[in-house]
Amino acid sequence: MDDGKPTGPQAKWWSRPMARRADGPEPDGGPAPAATPKPEEPTAPDRAAAPGPAPAVQDQVPAAPDQAPTAPAPPAPDQAVPRPRPAGQPLHEPDEYGTPPYGGPGPWAPAPPVQRPTPAHGTVVPPGAGGPSPQYAATNGAGIPAPAPTDGHTPPHPQPAGGFAPPPPQPQAHANAPHAAAAHEQQPGPPGHGQQHRPTQWLQYDPWGAPGQPLTRPGPPEGAEPGRKKKRRGGAFAGVLLLALVASGIGGGVGAYIERNGGLTTVELPQAGRDNGDRAPDSVAGIAASALPSVVTLHVSGTAESGTGTGFVLDGRGHILTNNHVVAPAGSSGDITVTFSTGETASAELVGKDSGYDLAVVRVRGVSGLKPLPLGNSDNVQVGDPVVAIGAPFDLSNTVTSGIISAKQRPITAGGEKGDGSDISYVDALQTDAPINPGNSGGPLVDSRAHVIGINSAIRAADSGRGPESGGQSGSIGLGFAIPINQGKRVAEELISTGKATHPVIGVTLDMKYTGDGAKVGTKGADGGPAVAEDGPADKAGIKSGDVITQVEGQRVHSGEELIVKIRAHRPGDDLDLKLIRGGKERTVTLKLGSASGT
Numbered sequence: 001m002d003d004g005k006p007t008g009p010q011a012k013w014w015s016r017p018m019a020r021r022a023d024g025p026e027p028d029g030g031p032a033p034a035a036t037p038k039p040e041e042p043t044a045p046d047r048a049a050a051p052g053p054a055p056a057v058q059d060q061v062p063a064a065p066d067q068a069p070t071a072p073a074p075p076a077p078d079q080a081v082p083r084p085r086p087a088g089q090p091l092h093e094p095d096e097y098g099t100p101p102y103g104g105p106g107p108w109a110p111a112p113p114v115q116r117p118t119p120a121h122g123t124v125v126p127p128g129a130g131g132p133s134p135q136y137a138a139t140n141g142a143g144i145p146a147p148a149p150t151d152g153h154t155p156p157h158p159q160p161a162g163g164f165a166p167p168p169p170q171p172q173a174h175a176n177a178p179h180a181a182a183a184h185e186q187q188p189g190p191p192g193h194g195q196q197h198r199p200t201q202w203l204q205y206d207p208w209g210a211p212g213q214p215l216t217r218p219g220p221p222e223g224a225e226p227g228r229k230k231k232r233r234g235g236a237f238a239g240v241l242l243l244a245l246v247a248s249g250i251g252g253g254v255g256a257y258i259e260r261n262g263g264l265t266t267v268e269l270p271q272a273g274r275d276n277g278d279r280a281p282d283s284v285a286g287i288a289a290s291a292l293p294s295v296v297t298l299h300v301s302g303t304a305e306s307g308t309g310t311g312f313v314l315d316g317r318g319h320i321l322t323n324n325h326v327v328a329p330a331g332s333s334g335d336i337t338v339t340f341s342t343g344e345t346a347s348a349e350l351v352g353k354d355s356g357y358d359l360a361v362v363r364v365r366g367v368s369g370l371k372p373l374p375l376g377n378s379d380n381v382q383v384g385d386p387v388v389a390i391g392a393p394f395d396l397s398n399t400v401t402s403g404i405i406s407a408k409q410r411p412i413t414a415g416g417e418k419g420d421g422s423d424i425s426y427v428d429a430l431q432t433d434a435p436i437n438p439g440n441s442g443g444p445l446v447d448s449r450a451h452v453i454g455i456n457s458a459i460r461a462a463d464s465g466r467g468p469e470s471g472g473q474s475g476s477i478g479l480g481f482a483i484p485i486n487q488g489k490r491v492a493e494e495l496i497s498t499g500k501a502t503h504p505v506i507g508v509t510l511d512m513k514y515t516g517d518g519a520k521v522g523t524k525g526a527d528g529g530p531a532v533a534e535d536g537p538a539d540k541a542g543i544k545s546g547d548v549i550t551q552v553e554g555q556r557v558h559s560g561e562e563l564i565v566k567i568r569a570h571r572p573g574d575d576l577d578l579k580l581i582r583g584g585k586e587r588t589v590t591l592k593l594g595s596a597s598g599t
Helices: 226-261 284-294 324-330 485-498 537-541 560-568
Strands: 295-301 306-313 319-322 335-339 345-354 359-364 386-391 399-414 425-432 444-446 452-461 465-468 480-484 502-505 548-552 575-582 585-592 594-597
Touching (some): 284 295, 284 386, 284 399, 295 319, 306 324, 306 386, 324 345, 335 359, 386 452, 502 560, 548 560
Antiparallel strands (some): 295 335, 306 319, 345 359, 386 399, 425 480, 444 452, 452 465, 575 585
């Protein structure tokens, strides 16, 4: 083993008398033949060899005490040749005392064992050359003898009483030889037995350790204890598999938790702070905030039916304007309950109503803090102006919708459930696309300044055609109609003042079955009298039975309903210019509107 020491010739620890040729050094490699010894040069057992090349290491089998050694190893070139001695005679007399550590018979003293490379723990060292001498192959690695089997050629060494057998002579290895020099060469054996391989083992020896304790513990031979290795390998595999299963289960649980909860910690999303709630006055929010405190929800119940509608406060005395068809179910003895935007409720009484205009006024008493809703001017409204409708569609109070004015002066009729025409309403309405649904009736339609410009009264339902808002329960299709506030203001004032409203009239009975273009004056009146009332506005203007009126104040008229709507859009006493056709000729007449009491 190369441990950093000088690699030149090394002094021998001990040597055995060997014969060499007298005529010169022995050749390299292989054993040298025995030479005739010189009797006058006995060799001391502990003489050191002179420097020189060392012969190859050879395994020698020690001879029995009573037998001369065979096949001696060649001595060093400068080693003295011992004198010849009789065969079988030992060099010294046996030690009768057998004093340790010398032990049994032998002509030499025991020498320290040769240090060999120490293999790693558990390494199996195959038998062969380069290992320790046979006596160490039969020990526990610290020089303690152990029984060795015999091979039939070499007798076993006797064990002295002291328990320690002297080691046989060992040849010297060349100082520059590798760890296992000449390990695979055949070594000479006893005479007459030819060449044979001597099994050896690497010595596991620690010169600095405690006696009897080898440096490493010899491991089992390769292939030994296969069951334990397989069991250990199987246990390790099972442990790894169990660890993988546990890790995958934990990972799956954590992943599911993260997926469901969005992470392992509480998620907090960015959010804007609270503002002061101020909005532009002309925005929908600003308009709604200004108008909502003046809007109320009406719950009406009578002996036969009930209904829900909307109204708004006209003054501080508790007058509220709404539609006639909203309060109609109450009759003369029903209940009307008003709910304000704050949630407070109060009972209301009917002040007056008019079916021709579809308007009614109710009043609450004992309520303070009322906020009247300002009234606008419907004559100033233009198509496309933004509007906001407020009401309680399907009893959802304080609902706000927005839209525009879609058209003006839409002649519509509503009601007519009685069959005699006394409940039909004629309205020159404002059309809007702000959603209006059942429950919005009587609510305000306000402009961008939160001023009332109309009273929501009717919708065009997809299933029933033109009709009152209360006549069908279908939703809005974007066709809503409101009574202009100018007309509603006049009627409300009359209802509050007298409980009744007046209608402008021209004093004629119309033929409602006429299918031509325009409004045709009938041949006789409803009571069987003449169609043109005597001394009435039409009679004074020269209108005759059978005339067809085609225009009112320059606006085209296509039916009798449209003529009534256009006339009721004015006040009694207003002057009107009419165009008519008589005998194929067109005429223009001017008349002053009369007055009739409403119902």
